[in-house]
Amino acid sequence: MGEWDYWFVSGANCLFAVLPGHEDDPRLVRYGEWAESSEQLPRDRCRGGPRALLDLDADREVAAHEAARRWDDWASFAAGHPPALPPGPYLDRAYLDPLGYPERRARAEYASQPLIRAILEDPELADRFPYDPIRHFGPDREVYSADGGADVLPTPALLALDGRWVEYGGPDYRRGFNAYPDAPPPETMVVRVLYRS
Template sequence: MHPATPCPVRPAHDGDPGSSRPAPSPGTPAGLAPLGPPECHGGPRGLLGPDAVRQRAVREYDALRGAWEDLVAVHPPARPLGESVARHEAGPDGCPSARAKEGHLLQPPVQAVARRAVAGDPHFGRAFLTTDPVACFARDHAAAREVALRTAMAGHAPLTLDGRRRDGGGEGYGEWADGRLEHLDPEAVVVDVLCHR
């Protein structure tokens, strides 16, 4: 599953002690009714609602793509990094690629995304501080939407029951990961873990 993305619990399993529920935020009044369906960060595969996770991932991707399109509509077009590098290398002084990259990052749409990421924009998360938005949104919308759908549950690096880890990305990854999750025994425990060094 995508890091730190809670998974809806199937309605028939609400309150099941086998699910790993997020702790309430400090200061939350006791007995406060939840807003929306119950969610968890793991549990037996049979009690999780993967279709809801996939639908949410597609909605979030569509909203992100819409936010990018709104942003670029009010700025001069952003050029891909490869064009900047080629233009600088072809120049009389053979500008180093570091300067070409700096110029690429100074483009108004790229700067606008970075400012929004720092400000906590709900669409452009902090990952966009290290992700090139021009390259990210150059992908075909339908293909990128399909990637969001196919990796919604599996996330970026699933660890299988036999201890193997497969990094996300690459051709066929989404289908492989989705297939692994769909064919797990309903009692097999799936847990979303965010790891960092």
């Protein structure tokens, strides 16, 4: 429908997990037209195949578990410091009163909070935790973990079976992308591709 100039099977590093026990099924798509040869792919990974042969939950579960571990690390570290505010309230105040409370002061006061200061002063912690950890991790471990799992499967665009081209657009896109491959009949081919638009 004019959305791309060309496409080919590949998916780069976005491989699917193969449902255990089906690693040798010839219907799995293992070749890539712009990547390593099929012999170099692990037996439990592929670029696509019939939906029934793909373990779409395997990587989501691993990512959700890893996200929960990161949240626990953050909560444990944060518990050793007084509670902190995210940068939003500081920056909102600076926006409302740019002369009396300039952005430079807002950022400095945000960074002076003991929890944030500890992160900013330690390169190892700065690598582990983002600039705005309060908002990034949020108060709910389960939500953070679920979001980590939901980020695994989606790519910037989805070509639906009916020809619709759906591009990235926030949490609704991610939710829809994760649900879409589970809906078609088991024999429906699900394949990763690279494209040029």
